[in-house]
Amino acid sequence: MHTLKIKDLFVSIDNKLILKGLNLEIKSGEIHAIMGPNGTGKSTLSKVIMGDPNYKIEKGSICFDDIEINDLSVDKRANLGLFLGMQLPLEIPGVTNADLLRTALSIKEGNNFSLMPFIKKMDKTVEKLKMDKSMIHRGINQGFSGGERKKNEILQMYMLKPTTILLDEIDSGLDVDSLKIVGTNVMDYFNEKKPGILLITHYQRLLEYITPNFIHIMIDGKIVKSGDYSLVNEIEKNGYENILNDSTNIIEEKEVYE
Numbered sequence: 178m179h180t181l182k183i184k185d186l187f188v189s190i191d192n193k194l195i196l197k198g199l200n201l202e203i204k205s206g207e208i209h210a211i212m213g214p215n216g217t218g219k220s221t222l223s224k225v226i227m228g229d230p231n232y233k234i235e236k237g238s239i240c241f242d243d244i245e246i247n248d249l250s251v252d253k254r255a256n257l258g259l260f261l262g263m264q265l266p267l268e269i270p271g272v273t274n275a276d277l278l279r280t281a282l283s284i285k286e287g288n289n290f291s292l293m294p295f296i297k298k299m300d301k302t303v304e305k306l307k308m309d310k311s312m313i314h315r316g317i318n319q320g321f322s323g324g325e326r327k328k329n330e331i332l333q334m335y336m337l338k339p340t341t342i343l344l345d346e347i348d349s350g351l352d353v354d355s356l357k358i359v360g361t362n363v364m365d366y367f368n369e370k371k372p373g374i375l376l377i378t379h380y381q382r383l384l385e386y387i388t389p390n391f392i393h394i395m396i397d398g399k400i401v402k403s404g405d406y407s408l409v410n411e412i413e414k415n416g417y418e419n420i421l422n423d424s425t426n427i428i429e430e431k432e433v434y435e
Contacts, residue, residue, distance in 0.1 A: 179205045179242055179258060179340045181226070181373060186237035188218075188225050194235070195221045197398035203373040205340065210376040210384060212409070213395035214417050219377045220264055222395075223345040226375075227261040228254050241341070256285065260339030262330040264346040264377075269317040274329065275299065277317060278336045285337070295336075302335045307358055323350025331362050341373045348383040360386025381413050394420055 181203045188196035195218045203209050211219050225232045226239055228251040238245050241257050249257075269277075278299065283290040303310055306328045318326045327347055334342060344363065348356055364387050367374060376387060384406070392408040393400045394417070402408070402420055411419075 179373060180240075181259075181341050181375075182238075182240045183222075183226070184238050184240070186225070186239065187235040188221060189233050189235050190221070190231055195232075195398055196225070198237070199395075199399050201375075201393070201400060203341065203375055205373050206371040207391065208367065208374040208376060208387065208389040209391045209393060210378060210387075210389035210409075211393045211395050211400070212378060212412060215379075217395045218398045219395055220345050223261055223343045223375065223377060226254075226343055227251060227259060255337075255339075258340035260334055260337060260342050262327075262334060262342065262344040262347050264349060266318050266326040266330055268319050268321075270319050272317055273315060274313040274317055274332070278333065281337060299332075299336060302332055306332055306362060308332065324352060324355035327351055327359055328355065331359055331366075335362075335366060338370065339372060340370075341375075343375045343377075345377045346379065347376075348378055348380055356382065357386060363387050381409050384409060396421065 181201075183199060183201045186196050186199045187194065197218075199218075199222065201209070211222070213219055221232065225234065228246075228249060234247050239247055241254070241259065244257070246254055246257070279292075279295060282295060299313060300310070303313060308325065308328050312321070312325065312329070313332075318329060321329065327350065330347065342363075347359060347363070351359060360383055363374070366372070367387075374387075376383070376389060378384070389406065392404055392406060394402040394408070394412070396417070
């Protein structure tokens with residue numbers, strides 16, 4: 178059982194406060210979906226959890242299995258079992274997918290790493306994701322379409338076997354067929370490994386394939402309402418207006434902590 182716990186988190190970038198007292202706890206075997214209007218800090222949250230150095234934690238803590246990871250580097254967080262599927266995966270010419278994954282797994286597994294099982298699993302996963310096999314021997318995301326880049330993120334997830342997964346708008350840029358492939362493969366991984374998942378999305382369509390246990394609405398840097406899947410239907414019907422106008426959810430502006 179693994180637990181990611183975020184407590185009273187305030188985060189800024191360029192002296193602008195983005196997250197304003199956010200609280201969230203994700204355990205193994207739970208899928209949490211975060212929704213909300215644009216510019217509310219959803220992607221910021223995923224980046225901060227993973228250790229993006231461009232963001233500054235002003236106050237609060239991020240703990241993984243009771244270990245505070247506020248000051249840990251990205252690679253150390255990954256070694257603990259955290260994984261981020263990015264909204265805009267980077268293109269890295271000169272480093273192939275196969276090289277990246279082989280190097281990462283050989284470091285992670287040490288003497289237990291074996292090349293042939295690695296190759297077999299990678300080939301099987303590429304086939305499962307309906308990716309062109311030549312992609313694993315090309316530069317990372319080099320010349321990939323948006324959908325191919327997102328599938329590549331899921332390939333990395335399968336190979337690296339994280340215990341807590343952050344998916345930042347993994348559905349953006351996907352056509353209907355690719356959305357189904359990505360969504361069903363994430364759910365297959367969840368059913369097999371029972372990780373904790375934080376899913377950031379704008380659209381109900383992804384939730385038709387990845388079924389969340391909890392829905393959280395994020396507005397102005399904090400979670401203002403949580404519930405079950407029925408909350409998604411409420412948003413689809415009424416948008417965020419009712420939540421924004423709810424007097425109990427008025428969020429006051431706060432100054433950046435010194």
